[in-house]
Amino acid sequence: MENSSLVVAVLRFIQLKPKVLNPWLNVSGLVALCLASFGMTLLGNFQLSNDEEIHNVGTSLTFGFGTLACWIQSALTLKINLKNEGRKAGIPRVALSAGITLCVVLYFILMVQGIHMYAARIQWGLVMCFLCYFSTFAVEFRHYRFEIVCSEYQENFLSFSESLSEASEYQTDQV
Template sequence: MDGKKCSVWMFLPLVFTLFTSAGLWIVYFIAVEDDKILPLNSAERKPGVKHAPYISIAGDDPPASCVFSQVMNMAAFLALVVAVLRFIQLKPKVLNPWLNISGLVALCLASFGMTLLGNFQLTNDEEIHNVGTSLTFGFGTLTCWIQAALTLKVNIKNEGRRVGIPRVILSASITLCVVLYFILMAQSIHMYAARVQWGLVMCFLSYFGTFAVEFRHYRYEIVCSEYQENFLSFSESLSEASEYQTDQV
């Protein structure tokens, strides 16, 4: 990959993936160190002995809860930025805008769910926390399928199949994890449910990292200028993603 032909915006999805992954694992290790949860590699827990290593339980008590809140708020913000940039990127390339709009709305709702997860800990307000979980996992899964379909349909730089097929596989894995997670939860098989939950979240984050492939072809600009009668409006000045030309330095 030639760095001169890659936009710096490709690093945004990668930063989101790496930052959020690292932050969640820091929360996990803090909770394990404080004896709040069992390690993921523990055998099936006995009743009344610590907690299964669910992410929400790991981030339920300070100091882990402080880190968890910060990580989820930052992740929600970065996911929202990715959602808007992805929408702008695909806007001039899709004939029917509804799928693109649906992807934007779904990811925005998933981002809102992340803020609920981070700011309303499980023991403080379980109902709101569970709403956040449902929004994040539900609309997050929907987002993955929508973006996989858009990837194959738009086929940016003839990379649609190369990127779309892994996204379909990740979307299927995420869907399977969601179903399996709730089945295990319903049967109170908590250690396995917690492991599936961690796998689910890592699949989500890996999926977001794949947007770097398409973002590397685009740049985004906001034009700020003194107001004039015949000047473009702000909405018109917000340039849509423009593709890098092969001869661009």
């Protein structure tokens, strides 16, 4: 999940970059999702039984910055309203953000009280809420096409239109 959340963070940042007037909220959402993704990496690589301290740092990063990122993305969704689908995606995101916040608070209360069995159950519920939250980006991503272009380094740089015309010379007709 950590790799997919990082990809979603970058794609979402790129998607909103030309639409936001004040970029600080978009940058904050990217940073929060990146830190949450790093926390997920720590969680996945350092099990509680092997290295409790690093595992707990990963938990705090994931849940803390993940929750913050959810609220930021919910606000951006409602504010920017891409393709007039702000409510369609924003209302479920706000509801999931509230559920995630409730689970995080409950998780830390149970951990402080030493009720680890129930805290672990809340933790799994929290992961499911995060997965549902990330799935809501499909509503807005379906309108966009993201491409990564990798080309060989050339001594003489061609303009984008020149490279397209040069590439089309070598393509065969397709049926």
